[in-house]
Amino acid sequence: MDDEAIDRPHYREPRQARSAATLARILRTAEEPATVVGLKEMTMSNAAECAGMSVGSIYRRFEGKEQLITALTARMLLQPFADNSTLFSELLRTRGGRRPCP
Template identity: 40%
Template sequence: MKPKQERSRMRVSALLDAAEELVEELGVEGFAMSEVARRAGAAHGSLYRYFESREALLAALHERQISQLEAAVIEASEKLSLTQVVPSAREFLDAFLDPLRDFLIRNRSYRLLRIGMPDAWQVASSEAELDARVIAELAHALKNLVPGLEEERRLLAATLLLSLTDSTIIIEHRPEVQREGRRVLELYLEDLVSNVSCEPSRTGGTTS
């Protein structure tokens, strides 16, 4: 029985791999169940043993991606916390930016799924929950950088970090753009750090 479950999990994994590749190539619109099966070397109808529908398969794929993203963030976070001391904004970014970027570049389909899934599929809401996991991880990691920051603002900052990384880094591959994008994040984090020491202001104006 165990080996059976094992095999089943591998099958699911292979199917999701094929699906991911396909979305990457042809977008959500070009995603066809039969092609997934073909690429995974499975039979047409077998897909429906693992996923209730096309929609469910896409949702599962998206969920897996988010889990991977979460894992990447956690790993970076752990690496960072090994260096006991409070990191600088630059060190913080060094730890997180590359894994995030790597993931987002390797998984062009992540973006396609995140944006391209019609609201009609109820994936949207549960997707928000999934994203929340990644953001929570990032927020947790921010505690190292800006220990004094309140929980709520940390979530806010994490949200922005993820979103900015996503947009800036992915849309444009030119290195200048990426460098400049990194600078923006650095500025933001440094501001967070320096501001928190004085005042937990919320109408965040930078002092004149």
């Protein structure tokens, strides 16, 4: 594997807000078949059905199931950090910008 392959995104990056919303919807709704039937049994058709879109729409974003799984896994792994970031920002806001004491 070369460095260029590592730096390349695992899916086609969205350029517009609508496209970013579509990507978010695909990843959010793909969690259901991934957890219910498992990653091995999940299909692009499952993901498309849960997202309420055609299989072709999924393939316009991802080259195949492996890319979808990689993006889905990254989203699921990063989600707790995003939640904590939001929580921490809210905590700072409610404390007047002061960091909480240990």
